[in-house]
Structure formats: structure tokens, C-alpha cells
Amino acid sequence: MLRGPAGTGKTEGAKAIAAGLHLPYRCITCSANTEIFDLLGQILPDVDEKQLSLVGELPSFQDITLDPATAYEKLTGTYDEKVSENTVYEELIHHISEEMKQKQAATSSSQQFRYVDTPLVEAIRNGYLVEIQEPTVIANPGVLVGLNSLLDRCNSVFLPNGEVIHRHPDTTIIVTTNHDYAGCRPMNQSVISRMNMVIDMDEPDEETMVERILAITGCSDKKSVRTMTQIVRSIAQYCQDNLITDGCCGVRELIAWVQSFMVCGDIQEAAHYTILSSVTADSESRIEIEGSCLDTVLAS
Numbered sequence: 001m002l003r004g005p006a007g008t009g010k011t012e013g014a015k016a017i018a019a020g021l022h023l024p025y026r027c028i029t030c031s032a033n034t035e036i037f038d039l040l041g042q043i044l045p046d047v048d049e050k051q052l053s054l055v056g057e058l059p060s061f062q063d064i065t066l067d068p069a070t071a072y073e074k075l076t077g078t079y080d081e082k083v084s085e086n087t088v089y090e091e092l093i094h095h096i097s098e099e100m101k102q103k104q105a106a107t108s109s110s111q112q113f114r115y116v117d118t119p120l121v122e123a124i125r126n127g128y129l130v131e132i133q134e135p136t137v138i139a140n141p142g143v144l145v146g147l148n149s150l151l152d153r154c155n156s157v158f159l160p161n162g163e164v165i166h167r168h169p170d171t172t173i174i175v176t177t178n179h180d181y182a183g184c185r186p187m188n189q190s191v192i193s194r195m196n197m198v199i200d201m202d203e204p205d206e207e208t209m210v211e212r213i214l215a216i217t218g219c220s221d222k223k224s225v226r227t228m229t230q231i232v233r234s235i236a237q238y239c240q241d242n243l244i245t246d247g248c249c250g251v252r253e254l255i256a257w258v259q260s261f262m263v264c265g266d267i268q269e270a271a272h273y274t275i276l277s278s279v280t281a282d283s284e285s286r287i288e289i290e291g292s293c294l295d296t297v298l299a300s
Contacts (some may be wrong), residue, residue, distance in 0.1 A: 001175045001192070004201030007251025010176035011131060013201070018129040023170060026119035026130040032139045036146040039132075041118050043160055058095070064088045115161035120173075124157075127170030136177045136187055144191045151194035206230065209251065217258045224267060227297060228257055231271075234293040235279055244289075247279040268294060 002010040011027075018025040028039065059071035068088045073079040075091045123130035135144050147157070155167035175195070177187065192198065204212065210226050219225055236249045253275050260270035271294060276286050 001177070001187075001195045001198045002201055003177055003198065005203060005250055006178055006248065007254075008201040008203055010201055011133065014129070014131040014174045014176060017172070017174065021129060021170075021172065023127065023129040023172060024123075026123045026128050027133060028119050028130065029133045030135045030138050032137055034135075034138045034143060035140070036143050037160060039118055039120050039143070039147065040157065040159055041116055041121050041161075043113050043115055058092065059088070064092070115159065115163075121159065121165065123173075124165055124167050124171050127168035129172040129174065131174045131176055133176050134178065135175060135191075142188070145188055148190055148194060151191075203251075206233070209254070212251075213254060213258055216255055217262065219258050219262055221261075224261065225258055228254060228261070228267060231293055231297050232257075232275060234297065235275065235289055238289055238293055239279060242285075244280050244282075244285055246281055249275065249279045253278045268298060 002013055004010060015025055059074050063074075064071045064085055068083050068085050069079055069081050072083045072088045072091065075088070075095050117125070120130050120132070122128065132144075138144070151173070156164055159165055175191075203209070206226070206229055209229050210222065213219070213225050213229065214222060217225075232249060232254045239245070239247075239249060256278075257270055257274040260274050261267055264270050268290075271290070276290060276294075279289060280286055
């Protein structure tokens with residue numbers, strides 16, 4: 001498990017581990033509505049696209065506009081020089097509707113279903129590395145508990161199609177999660193206890209962050225990037241002290257700010273549409289943050 005604030009390199013760390021182990025990388029992003037079947041796969045109708053495709057060549061809208069009589073003949077077999085475009089359009093819609101009804105009636109009596117693997121199941125089968133992102137936002141905290149059998153020594157789980165899948169010995173599961181964002185819930189202790197390693201990803205120091213931002217953005221103005229990095233840290237501390245929690249202020253926001261600065265060339269102007277607008281939706285709070293954190297640093 002890699003645990004820490006956004007932008008500290010959790011996902012990039014997972015990708016680096018996959019590269020170091022020479023394993024393909026797969027990813028699942030969780031949401032509040034994620035259920036166990038979203039992780040283990042679902043049984044879905046097997047729709048044969050070729051079987052449901054329309055038979056015969058139908059006239060396009062351009063064909064109808066340029067030569068409605070010929071388009072009408074394609075649909076009905078009757079050539080009528082006086083036919084209007086609207087009549088041809090109506091005939092086209094009717095033709096498509098009737099043909100689709102016939103196709104659906106022919107296939108509904110023998111509907112087939114198929115099982116669809118998720119990236120997690122694919123990784124378990126083939127020995128890939130899979131990252132499970134943000135499981136703490138799942139509304140039902142017991143969803144991940146359903147995977148405990150994969151993390152125990154038995155290393156197997158029942159799939160929705162009745163198949164018992166055994167975990168490939170190379171399979172690597174990495175859980176990445178924030179711990180202090182709105183909407184995050186406590187991780188189930190039974191899941192944490194099955195993690196071989198739990199690593200807290202702390203925010204990098206100022207020098208490391210500056211070097212990362214320069215490398216990511218390609219910006220060559222190291223002095224300005226250092227100033228912006230100091231401001232971002234100051235804003236983050238200000239928000240923490242004043243309980244401003246309706247926005248974000250981290251590495252991603254800093255990257256966006258630097259990229260905007262590279263376009264307009266003005267640190268303060270770029271801040272209005274990136275870091276300041278991201279940190280809070282309250283206009284009065286943004287004005288206070290700008291005065292306390294930006295103006296004082298830029299003035300000096």
C-alpha cells in the first residue's frame with residue numbers, strides 16, 4: 001500500500017515498480033459506487049455487432065440532399081423524380097427502425113451472455129502488476145474485504161461465472177490512496193493487515209519538488225519555479241490553519257501553475273486560473289490567500 005497526499009508519486013511509483021519487475025501495468029480507479037463485481041468482472045449480454053448491423057447499403061444524408069429520387073429508389077425500389085427530401089428522410093428512419101426490430105426479434109430468443117474480465121482479474125490470471133486507486137472513497141467499506149482471499153495464502157477467488165481463479169505467482173497488487181481528502185473513509189483493518197508493505201509517501205522537500213517540476217514541465221526558469229513552490233507550500237499551510245478544505249493545493253496544482261506561467265510569463269496572472277481557483281471556490285478566501293501568500297512573497 002502506498003498512502004499519501006495527491007501528487008506525491010503514488011501512481012508513478014506503482015508504474016516504476018512494474019517496470020522494475022518487468023511486469024505489464026494495469027489500473028482500476030475506485031468510486032463511491034464501486035462494488036465487488038466491478039473488481040472481479042461481470043456477466044454481460046453477448047451482443048454480436050455484425051449480427052445486429054444493418055443489411056444493405058443505405059443512402060447517406062448527402063445522397064438524399066443531392067439526389068433524393070435515387071436515394072428513395074435505394075430504400076423502396078421505386079424511382080420518383082418528384083419525391084421530396086423530407087419524404088426520403090422519413091422512409092430512411094422507417095427502414096432502419098423496421099430492420100432493427102427484425103434483428104432484435106431474431107436474436108432475443110437466443111440471447112447469450114459472456115463473462116468480462118476486469119484489469120484486476122487480468123493481472124491475477126497472467127501475473128501482471130495492478131494498481132487499485134483510491135479504495136477509501138468506496139461507500140461500502142466491505143468491498144475490498146471480498147478480495148482478502150486473494151491476499152491470503154490460499155490465493156484464489158470465485159468469479160461471477162463460477163470459475164475459481166488462482167493467483168499467478170508474479171501477480172503484484174498495489175493499493176494507492178489518499179488519507180486526508182474529503183470523501184475518504186478509513187481502510188478496513190483486515191485489508192491493511194494483508195499488505196506486505198505499507199509506505200507513507202510524504203511530500204518531497206523544496207529542492208526535490210523544484211527539480212521534479214522543472215523536469216515535468218520543461219520550464220527553464222528555476223528561480224520562478226522555486227518562488228512558486230514556496231508559495232504553494234505557504235498556501236497549503238494557510239488552508240490548514242484556516243480550515244479551508246473545499247479545494248486542492250499540491251503538486252498537480254503547482255504543475256498547472258508553472259505551465260500557465262510558461263505561456264503568459266506572469267506568475268500572479270497565471271495563479272488566478274490555476275492555484276488560486278483550485279484551492280477554494282470562495283472568492284473572499286481567494287482574495288485573502290492571494291494577499292497573504294502571493295503578494296507578500298512576490299513583493300519581496
